[in-house]
Amino acid sequence: MSSSAPAKVPAPEKPGAGRTYGALDRFFRISERGSTLSREVRGGLATFFAMAYIIVLNPIILGSAKDMYGHQLDNGQLVTATALTAALTTLLMGVIGNVPIALAAGLGVNSVVALQLAPRMSWPDAMGMVVLAGFVVMLLVATGLRERVMNAVPYGLRKAISIGIGLFIMLIGLVDAGFVSRIPDAAQTTVPLQLGGDGHLNGWPVLVFVLGVLLTLALIVRKVSGAILISIVAMTVLAVVINAVAKVPSWGLTTPKWPGNPVASPDFGLIGQVSLFGGFGKVGMLTGVLFVFTVLLSCFFDAMGTIMGVSDEAKLTDGEGQMPGINKVLFVDGLAVAAGGASSSSATTAFVESTAGVGEGARTGLANVVTGGLFAVALFLTPVATMVPSQAATPALVAVGFLILAGSVKEIDWADYTIAVPAFVTMLMMPFTYSITNGIGMGFVTFVVLRLAAGRGREVPPAMYAVAAVFAFYYLMPALGLT
Numbered sequence: 001m002s003s004s005a006p007a008k009v010p011a012p013e014k015p016g017a018g019r020t021y022g023a024l025d026r027f028f029r030i031s032e033r034g035s036t037l038s039r040e041v042r043g044g045l046a047t048f049f050a051m052a053y054i055i056v057l058n059p060i061i062l063g064s065a066k067d068m069y070g071h072q073l074d075n076g077q078l079v080t081a082t083a084l085t086a087a088l089t090t091l092l093m094g095v096i097g098n099v100p101i102a103l104a105a106g107l108g109v110n111s112v113v114a115l116q117l118a119p120r121m122s123w124p125d126a127m128g129m130v131v132l133a134g135f136v137v138m139l140l141v142a143t144g145l146r147e148r149v150m151n152a153v154p155y156g157l158r159k160a161i162s163i164g165i166g167l168f169i170m171l172i173g174l175v176d177a178g179f180v181s182r183i184p185d186a187a188q189t190t191v192p193l194q195l196g197g198d199g200h201l202n203g204w205p206v207l208v209f210v211l212g213v214l215l216t217l218a219l220i221v222r223k224v225s226g227a228i229l230i231s232i233v234a235m236t237v238l239a240v241v242i243n244a245v246a247k248v249p250s251w252g253l254t255t256p257k258w259p260g261n262p263v264a265s266p267d268f269g270l271i272g273q274v275s276l277f278g279g280f281g282k283v284g285m286l287t288g289v290l291f292v293f294t295v296l297l298s299c300f301f302d303a304m305g306t307i308m309g310v311s312d313e314a315k316l317t318d319g320e321g322q323m324p325g326i327n328k329v330l331f332v333d334g335l336a337v338a339a340g341g342a343s344s345s346s347a348t349t350a351f352v353e354s355t356a357g358v359g360e361g362a363r364t365g366l367a368n369v370v371t372g373g374l375f376a377v378a379l380f381l382t383p384v385a386t387m388v389p390s391q392a393a394t395p396a397l398v399a400v401g402f403l404i405l406a407g408s409v410k411e412i413d414w415a416d417y418t419i420a421v422p423a424f425v426t427m428l429m430m431p432f433t434y435s436i437t438n439g440i441g442m443g444f445v446t447f448v449v450l451r452l453a454a455g456r457g458r459e460v461p462p463a464m465y466a467v468a469a470v471f472a473f474y475y476l477m478p479a480l481g482l483t
Contacts, residue, residue, distance in 0.1 A: 028098060028364040033316075035363040039225075040100075043362025044370025046229045047102050049393050050356035053176070055378060056253045058082045058105040062346060065114035067123045068282065073270065073344065079382055080266040081345040087375035089336035089348050094368025097329035100357050101310050102371045103336045106349035108435060109298050113346045117279070117291055125279035127341045129288070132276060133295040134338025134347070140300075141330045150304055150330075151322055152463035157443060158308055159411040160423030162404055164430035164439045165309040169352050170401030171431040173394035177209035178252065204242045205251050205391045208235050212395030220399060228360050228396045235392035251389045259383035266379045270344035290482055295337075297474055298437050299347050303333045305436040306350040313404055314358045352436070356396040359403060418454050422447035441471035 025031055030040060059078035066072050086104035093101055109130075117126035140146040153161075174180045179201070180193045196202055201210070212235040219227035239256035242248065280288035307330070311323045318324065333350055340348035357367050378384075414420045426443030430436055448468040451460045 024366070028366045030364050030366060033363040035361060037366075039361030040364055040366040041370055042226050042229050043100055043357035043360040043367040044374070045357075046232065046360045046396060047100070047351075047354050047357030047362070047367065048371045048374040049229075049232045049388050050353040050396050051102060051104055051351050052374075052378070052388060053253060053390055053393070054086065054104045054107075054351075055079055055083050055375075055382060057107070058110055058345060060253070061107075061110045062114050062344075065118050067118045067126065068121055071123060073123060074267070077267045077270040078345065080268055080379060081270045081343040083375050083378045083382065084266070084268070084271070085336075085340050085343045085345045085348050087372045087379070089332070089339055089372075090368050090375060091372035092335070093329065093332045093350075094365030094372060096365075097325075097332050098365035099307075099311060099316060099323075099329055100314060100362035100364060100367040101307060101329070101350050101354045102357070102368055103333070103348050104351050104375075105340055105345045106299065106302060106347050108302065108437075109295060109349065110346035112294060112298060116294070120287075120291075121279040121282040122275070123344065124273050124275040125282060127344050127346075128274045128276040129279050129292050130295055130341030130347045131274055131338045132292050132341075133299060134334055134336070134341060136292070136296050137300060137334030137337050138331060141327060141334050144327075146300070146304075146330050147327055149463045149467055150308065150326065152461035152467075153308070154419060154447070155320065156412045156416075156419035156423050157426060157447060158312065159408045160426040160443060161305045161436075161440060162309040162312050162408045163412075163423075164427035164443075165305060165352055165355070165436065166401040166404030166408070167427060168401075168430040168434075168436060168439075169355060169397040171434075172352075173397030173401070176252070176390040177394045178203070178206050178391070179209055204246055204248050205239070205389065208239050208242065208389070209391040209395060211235065211238070212392060213398050216395045216399040217402075220403075226360065228356055228399065231395055232388065232393055235395065236388045239389050239392050240387075251391065254387065254389045256387055256389045256392070259387065262381055262384045264380065264382050272342060273344050274342055290477070294474075295347060297470070299337045299349055301437040301440045302435075303330075303350045305430075305440050306352050306354070307333070309352070309404070310350070310354050310358060312408070313355055314363050316363070353397065355400045355404065356393075359396065359400040418447065418450040418456065421450055441474065444468045445471055 030037065059075045059082060063073050063075045063078055082105050089103040093099065093103055113126050113130060117129060178197060180195060181197050183189055183191055183194050196206060212231050215234060216227055216231040219230060236256060243256050311317055316323050336348040340346050412420065412423050422443045425446045426439045429442045430439030433439065444464060445468045448460055448464060451457055
């Protein structure tokens with residue numbers, strides 16, 4: 001968020017308030033970044049509650065698919081693998097990268113693994129290709145190529161990526177809460193979304209979401225510290241009460257009620273069930289390489305957009321929009337991709353819901369330690385960790401989406417159409433295609449084409465030409481019969 005944005009969250013605290021000046025402060029540079037211990041803890045809690053749904057959703061996506069032999073992954077083992085990998089990689093990002101960017105199984109990538117890879121090979125083969133994609137990402141970081149690509153992105157496009165992510169997470173919040181829903185294809189209408197489930201706002205869960213949004217925004221306007229976390233906790237309590245009294249038929253993935261048995265033993269049966277090169281024997285070398293490329297492209301640019309957007313929102317970037325020490329962050333992200341494959345939870349990547357923690361004031365990796373620790377606890381207390389319904393957590397995404405937009409839109413040079421149009425494409429294609437990668441790719445291609453059309457091709461960094469060419473090839477793959 002820009003330093004000139006109105007209505008900040010959190011409200012400024014008195015200098016030194018709540019800060020710890022011991023080894024913890026020095027290691028995470030809490031005071032240096034203008035944060036406090038309480039903000040980091042609140043931020044870590046808010047991020048966890050905003051993304052805890054992945055513990056439930058990832059097993060549903062992966063567990064519903066079958067490999068070429070008809071085998072399905074065990075749901076309980078997937079819950080363990082998802083929580084374990086999220087805990088370890090989030091902790092690593094906090095300790096090594098010192099940024100408040102949490103990681104977990106990537107939505108979108110897990111669908112690629114479940115629907116494109118697994119049906120053509122065995123599950124260990126499919127996860128092996130995810131591991132290989134992670135190795136390639138780490139190689140790109142080691143050679144400095146990934147950092148050069150990120151640094152080559154013009155300032156205006158960086159801001160557009162942040163705005164696109166803000167719009168994207170707002171739409172995620174609206175959809176996950178049931179405030180808007182997809183109109184079934186059977187309706188034979190060109191309108192893709194509708195209000196509620198039938199064109200109207202019905203049911204207690206949607207009311208909880210609406211009240212949560214209003215409460216969050218009201219607390220933000222009042223500049224109340226902990227606004228997002230207060231709203232999540234308050235709406236969870238309200239949802240539990242409503243569910244107990246009204247016997248709500250469905251809350252979606254998570255029913256807000258205290259579990260009868262809050263403790264569940266983790267099952268580590270999927271950890272290490274990987275075949276690195278077995279998939280190539282099933283589909284051939286060319287198709288195998290294209291599968292790895294597809295996973296790589298999604299992981300590379302989804303994480304790139306998220307890291308750029310979250311770091312900018314947390315004010316961890318310099319005047320040119322670049323983040324010092326980013327190589328450590330990028331390396332952990334590549335390692336997380338490989339770790340996700342090794343645990344059979346699919347590629348693990350940076351989560352855009354980290355903005356919920358940043359909105360609470362998180363500025364360092366200490367927030368990640370809190371989030372990662374909660375994922376570790378969730379290994380044994382999954383029923384408790386997943387009792388927060390999406391209707392209580394997603395108001396945070398709507399509020400943070402607005403704050404990102406308010407702080408970044410004025411930073412784009414709208415008078416220069418070679419920046420303004422690609423920025424426009426980038427920020428709209430993310431929510432409209434439900435993909436950070438698509439927004440970045442289409443924006444990059446548009447930027448290169450317009451700069452060439454304006455006779456300003458020399459102003460385009462070589463890395464942007466290369467990335468735009470890769471995206472152009474990626475979008476042409478179906479027409480070329482390569483998918």
